[in-house]
Amino acid sequence: MTSGMRITWVLGRHGWADCTLEDHHAKAELTASYITSAPEEFLTAVARLVAGETENRVQFEAEPTAYRWIFYGEGDDVWIRVLELRDGSDHDNSGTEIWSKQLDVNQLARAVIRCFDEVARTHGESGYRGKWGEHFPRTELEALRRLWNDRRHPTVHRRIAPDLRRRPMRQIREMSEREYFACVGRRPGMFVGTASSFHQLTAFLTGYDQHAMRHGGQGLTGWHEWLVARRGRSCNHAWPGQVLHIALPEGWTDIADLPPEDEKHAIKVLFQLLDEFAAEREARPGAQNSD
Incomplete structure (x- = not known):
């Protein structure tokens, strides 16, 4: 075929x-x-x-x-x-x-x-x-x-120069961890459904972390500590709460029922922080990606 x-x-x-x-x-x-x-x-x-x-x-x-x-x-x-x-x-x-x-x-x-x-x-x-x-x-x-x-068969006027074409999307198994996080952030509906929420995405990432740990990968090792250092203070919240403290410094009522604008902003900040975290981890000597 x-x-x-x-x-x-x-x-x-x-x-x-x-x-x-x-x-x-x-x-x-x-x-x-x-x-x-x-x-x-x-x-x-x-x-x-x-x-x-x-x-x-x-x-x-x-x-x-x-x-x-x-x-x-x-x-x-x-x-x-x-x-x-x-x-x-x-x-x-x-x-x-x-x-x-x-x-x-x-x-x-x-x-x-x-x-x-x-x-x-x-x-x-x-x-x-x-x-x-x-x-x-x-x-x-x-x-x-x-x-x-x-x-x-595009016409001459519509032909796109090869160097301006978007690069092909890489297979998931070929992605670095940073690329994978970015992929989830660009199309969350592919991973958690169309009604993507901050709560669903953090649950998905927690599952990703647990799977990595069980199979010898890094997962989100060091993520909570990194967020605490980024925020500049600690509390008893798990890492999703740490992200919300950074994204919504004035507080929130229910992590599973954020107002739409807060939800959108929190998701954006989540993947910005993940990208920073993954970039720093990749830059360390001897860094390895999770399988």
């Missing part, structure tokens, strides 16, 4: 389809119902990624189960997560991840276009409507095809 990913869309009984994702390493099977415009929304989401959007999501309803696609793009790369949820209204954190992959956005577009081209060849547009219950998503498919062709 030259694209690194293959997607199939198989029409079953009236108003239902089975969608399969597979590559050389894994396979996932999803179900979609025509109660939502799943094909149109899926094609549109991929088209927006091709056009340069950095975040998008689509949901296939399987009544009551749902399958949620989460896309994060950076430069030419896209991260894809697919979650299975017991109910379509559930939060991301309640879902089970059944697929996760990073690939080039052109590979994703190619796989999706091939998928729906095959559906059209197999059923014809009238046959598709008879089995699915709605018109074939021709408009959305051709919009994606045009955007993909424009991206692959």
